[in-house]
Amino acid sequence: MSKQELLDRIEKKRAQLIDIVAKNGLTSPQAIQYSQELDLLLNSYNSDYIKNFTSQVS
Template identity: 55%
Template structure:
């Protein structure tokens, strides 16, 4: 998956999280699941960025 695709998915998941928080609150199991999904996407993006930077420094 490209960085652009990851960024798009991150923005979608962030919007979904905001909607779920407004509807169910911060402690709802749905909210926690979406938050974990967003964390995973952010971690993937950060790893991809680190790879790009390490390649450009080589």
């Protein structure tokens, strides 16, 4: 997956999370699921792009 595809998926999941929280509350099962999915995407971005960038700068 390209960097832009990953960023697009992160933004889409973030929007879904905001929508479901507005409808069902922060502690709803769907909100928790979407939050976990967003965490996985952000962790993937961090490990693939942020850590690589900081290691190149050092």
